[in-house]
Amino acid sequence: MKIALLLTFISLSFRILFGQEKITVAGRLYNEESKQPVPYANIVVKNTFIGTTSDENGSFSLQLEAGDYTLQIFHVVYYEKEVPISLKQGKNIHLSIALNEKTEQLGVITVQARRDAALSGFYLKPYSVINAPAIGEPDVVRVAAMLPGITQINDYKAELNIRGGHADQNQFILDGVEVFNPQHVMGMFSAFNLWAVEDIRIYTARFPAEYSGRLSGVISLNSKMPQNKPYTRAHLSLLSSGIALTRKWNKTGLLFAARRTYLDLATKLFGGNFPFNFYDINLKLTQNFTDAWKISAIGFLNTDRMDADPSLSKWGNRMAALKLYKQRDGTVKKMALFYSGFFSSAEEGGGSSFINNDFNISGLLLEYRRIFSKTIVRFGLSFKKNQSAYKWYLQGNLNADKIFYSGAPQAFNEKQSTDLMEGWYGQDFLFLPRFPLTIKLRYILQDYKQSYLAPGLFLDWQILPRLTVTSGAERMFQFFAAGSEALEFNAPSPLFITDKPLSADLFTLGAVWQLGLDYQLKSELFYKNFHSLVKLNAAADSYPAFLSGSGRAYGADIVFEKLRGRITFQFAYSYLSALLWFNNVSSKPNWDVPHAFKGLMGFRFGRTWLFNAAFTYRSGNLYQNALAMFYASGATGDRNYSRTDFNLVTPYFILENTPSTRFNPYTRLDLALRKKYKAKHFDWTLYIQVQNITFADNPLRIDFRERYFGGTPNQDEGITMSIPILPSVGAEFEF
Known part of the structure; x- marks a missing residue:
């Protein structure tokens, strides 16, 4: 049927x-x-x-x-x-x-106009992200956190919580291929080299038909296409140095980009030893056979390495794809073979003890798109094989009980796989100029046994020449979940294939009001109903074992923005209420942030000076509901800490099923100043930026294990604060 x-x-x-x-x-x-x-x-x-x-x-x-x-x-x-x-x-x-080329350099984040004008879709160009203040150097994930509906509850993690969803419910896509855990420095920075990127699309709802596999968000990046005019860009920051270039020879094109940290190399020159480094590489080769036919080979890899003898840790991504296109007269046909894998490994004593985590996906994609006068039709078919492997072996003084959960074995080996065949169809109608309608339908067959259907419907109504009402309803599925072995999802966290998929329904209602040529007001209400969620059960006799649950999230986003001129800005307010149910017990997740105010401002002085500012004021983080989860799971059972002990030892912990007490409100102001210079054969830009210039003292979380087994409870061990005042400088060169 x-x-x-x-x-x-x-x-x-x-x-x-x-x-x-x-x-x-x-x-x-x-x-x-x-x-x-x-x-x-x-x-x-x-x-x-x-x-x-x-x-x-x-x-x-x-x-x-x-x-x-x-x-x-x-x-x-x-x-x-x-x-x-x-x-x-x-x-x-x-x-x-x-x-006519625009003479002004635009401000912080410029969200380009699209037919899909709803607040749940953003289209960014790299220079918008480059202009924004960041830690060390520009980062697409850090800038995404400044958009409405997106929250980053930990300054030290490049993970995003989108409209009430967990960080593992977001899909990162590079050139049409999913990339897992694209993070550097244990999640502090994203793994994407911005100078190799052509554009960025971020969706918090109204997901296009070709995207699937996540419940909350999609961050899609396209790498640069080689052009006839050579492009070369280099950068040097306190974090890393890198280069990106494109070249075109007749019908053959090349993109190459590489980035690497250099502190480990610099310290060696002075006899020191800095044990950490990371690098990432982008590669794209294109060949035009005719005006219509084109083939491209794409590669991406990134690796982090921590070598602190006798310990060695590595993690990163490997992605490759081969694509064949035909594009002519409004028709696009595409076939792609792809592979994407994530790995992390940690070993000690020359490999006598280790923890390994691997997840990969490979498959075939077929896609067709046709543009007619009153409609756009697109459909496709994909075959994917998902595989995961998670194992560890610990000996000596390494105790799995302390590294993982109470009762964890000293040796463990878990392998999983699932096959997904997906067919999708989408169509945009323009029955009347003021009533654009989009429908989508995705059919998913798991292991050629169980099938699922994910429909979607989006209807817009231009009730006035400058006022459009948007609406949408859709269902999403996700076939794996993160095993967050710390209190938060991070780079080494394994991805487990679940027995049945996670699922959610999402409903949106919004409005877009064009206030003249330069100003725009957007708003959107949303309600998300999570039918099926899972989390690791730390108290189970076997591992991994999951608790099944559900949840809901609702809220609103409002944005007022000015996108052109010497002064640009985007002011946003977001409201969120999220609640989860596991074992018939309700609790708020630690990414539940009821109120958030965000501001982005850009000021241009003359033709070469640009000043940008970003501020955040939001509700403080919860007094770690994670402690209650640890207590309930039995993880504290052999530590001789009772519920009374916790309440007497510290006022920081609130042991309730639905804690309402929070840290103080989170406040932060970041500034960046950029100056562009012109030399004979190249342009170069010098930038200075300061994070958290007000030195706001923002407590972010309390780590139960670190606090109670790493120090004295009446001191500040285990309390993670926000980033301090963090200045940085850098230079960019364009040839």
Whole structure:
């Protein structure tokens, strides 16, 4: 029945009335001042879904019926332009369109206009992220945390909680392939080299049909495409140094980017020993066979290494994909083979004791997209094999009971796998110009036995010329969950394939109000119902064992922003209420943040100075509900601490099922100053930035084990504070 329903939807997409013979509208976009081509601009026929993108040479092509139209051209670096055209039967036309480059350097985060104007979707260009204050150097995950609906409860973790979801419910995608745990320094920085990225799409709801496998968020990055004009960018910061370059030779293109920390190398020069380093590498090779056919090979790897003899720890990612495209006249066909794997290993004594964690996915993807005058059709099919392996062996003075949970064995080996076949279909309709409708349907077959159906429906209504109401309803599934062996999800946390998938329903209702040319007001309400959740059961006799539960989250996001001019800003308020149920006991997760105010501001002085500021004021973190979970799990049973002991020893712990006491409100102000210089053969930018310049004393969490087995309870052991005042400097070079 479910398969028949999916096929019915697909067949409906082809019931398009074939009109008269099409006329070809070809053209070339170029920079009015330099006369250089403008690649990757969006060309859209006004009041329709017909559109295309200019290629590396600035060329584009459309097929339309006879009539009068207006072409709209959008590009993040150029001013928008409208070009009226009149088509007569049997007469193709060719256009040369000049675009004016924006002279101002935009501010902190610039969210570009998209047909999907809802607050739950963000489209960012790298320079928006580069301009924002960050720890050490620009980081896409740190900037994402400044967006409405997204929370980062620990300054030392590059993990995100999106609209009430756990950090393992977010999907990171690079060039269409999922990347697991993309983190450096145990989660403090993301593993993505921003200078190798072309654009970033972040979804907190209204997920496109081609994305699946997570309940809360999608962060999708596309790496740069090689262009005719060579691109080279290098950077040097207190954290790392790196380079990114693209080259194009006739029909062959190359992207290469690499980044590495250097403190370990620098300290060796002076006879010291800094035991840590990380690096990441991006590689893309493209070959155009014809104007329509193209093949690309993509690779990505990152590795962290901590060598503190006799201990050695490593973790990172390996990703590779081979893609074949055909794109012509509004039709895109794609086939891809892919592999993506995450690994972490820790050993001591030359490998006599070790902890290994591996998770990988491999498969085949087929995708088709077609643009018609009143609709966009896309559907695809994928085959994925998910595999996980988690094992440890401990001897000597290494006690699994202290490293993991009470009763953990000294030796453990767990292997899991599952096969997923997924078919999806999506269609955008424009029945009336003011009522765009999107439907999606995903059919999932697990291990060729159990099937699941995930529908989605999004309807927008332009009730006034500048006011649009948005709405949506969708279901999501997730087939693995993190085993958070610390109080938080982090880089070494294993991913376990669950017996049955996690699932959630999400409903949204919002509004977008365009206040003149430069100002915009957005709001969105959401309700998320988690039907199936799991967490590790530390008190079970076997490992891993999971508790089944459920949950709900609801809230609202409001944003007021100005995106152009010498002064740009984005002010946001978010409300969230999240609750989880396990063993018929309700509790608030530690990422439950009822109120959050965020501000991003950019100021341009002259043509070369840029000043940016970011501030956060939000509800304080909960007084670690994690302690109650440790107590309930029996992890404290052999420590001779009773409930009364905890209440007498410290006022910090609140042992309730639903604790309401919180730390003080979290406040933070970050600043960044950038100055651009022009040399004869290159441009370079010097930046100075300061994190937490007000030196706010923000307590973030209490670690039960560290506090009670690492120090005296009446002292401050185990209390994690926010980052201190943290200044940094760096330089960027563009050739």
